[in-house]
Amino acid sequence: MESGLSQAFQEELICFICRSYLTDPVTISCGHSFCRACLHLSWEDSLLPVQCPTCREPCQQKDFRTSTVLKNLVSIARQASLMKYLSSEEHKCVTHKETKGIFCMENRIYLCRLCSDSHEHRSHRHCPVEAAAEGQMERLLKQMESIWNKIQENDENLETEKTMITLWKNCLILREEMIRAEYRTCYPDLSEQEEEHIECMKEEGNYYLEKLMESEAMIVQKGKQLRDMYQELMAMSQEPYVVLLQDFDDIFRRSESMQMIMPLSMNPELYVLAFGLLGENFN
Template identity: 90%
Template structure:
């Protein structure tokens, strides 16, 4: 009975989307709770109102505050699972037969109290495993938020680049029309010179157009890189604390190294004036 009750209690901490413990849980308007990251990905391309993944009730917002009580309860459950793992005989210190309840920040390993006081580890930074796990989880959540914000900034950059490409194309068409009108009005007999000027406009215009399209492609690729990293961080957040403590630093460093690509700072009207044959 007690085991069944415990199992039912544990199930309340499971997100129905990822089937793992809640990570940064939020409770939406209908009362159902999910990982924030799961909702981000589930609703990413959806317009308001969105639907609850459980009951399909419409929801008029996408951003919610963290459910602090649920987050704390999940943390307790995660810590209990961690201590159960560390308390097993096969995971105790092979030298002192003690529970390895200390985390060595330098070596990224678990130590018992006696090992942490040894000469080998005495000068290292140590932390109780529960505190170290909570600290890593908070770092992970902040990094996920940072990457998510970069994803949206990258989308804005992509839209800006698309607008610039469209503006650039229209500007080149208008400049060509203007140049032809000038020739018809002032130099009707210089058709050969007219075509040379038009060709110059097209060549130089296409040069900058290619640059813009290359920039657009790079921003698209950056979006894929950011999304992949967000999903990798999300997967890491669903791992048991014992995995998170040992494997997070590499993922964290790689996620921090991702930098956004800014749209090309171009003003078509200024560049076009500089094209030969327009003055």
């Protein structure tokens, strides 16, 4: 009976989307709960109202507060799994036959109480394994939030660039029509000069169009890199605490480095310059 209750309790802490323990759980309007990251990715390209992945009930918002109660319950369950793993005979301290309940922050290894007080580890920073695991999870969640915000920022820049490319193409078409109309009205005998004028205008205009398209390609590539990193962090967050306490400094460094340089939409001053050059050609 107790085992059945424990299994039923743990099942309530599982995300319907990823089938792992809820990570940074949020509860949507219909009452179902999911990992925040799972909802982000599930609803990313959907317009409001979005649908609950479980019951398909419409939902009018995409952002929710973390469910503190669920988060605490998941933390208790994950800590219990960690301690059960460390308390097994095969993972106890070989020397002292004690549970390795202390984590050495320098060497990133599990220690029993006596080993942590040994000459080898005495000067190192230690903390209970549960606290170390929770700290690593919070560090991970902050990185995920930061990456997600960069994804949104990058998407906004991409939309700006796409809009500008469309406007720019329309501008070139309109500018050509205006030049041809001007020559037909004022200089009907200068057809050769008309074509030269249009060719010059197109050359200038296509230069900036090419820059815009290069900028768009860079933003698209950055978006892919950010999403790949987000999914890598997400997969890491779903690992058991015993795995989460391994050395993941490399992934954190890569995550932070990736956010330092973000491609921006083309400098507005270049637009002004481009329009000015086209205007000079027309005059």
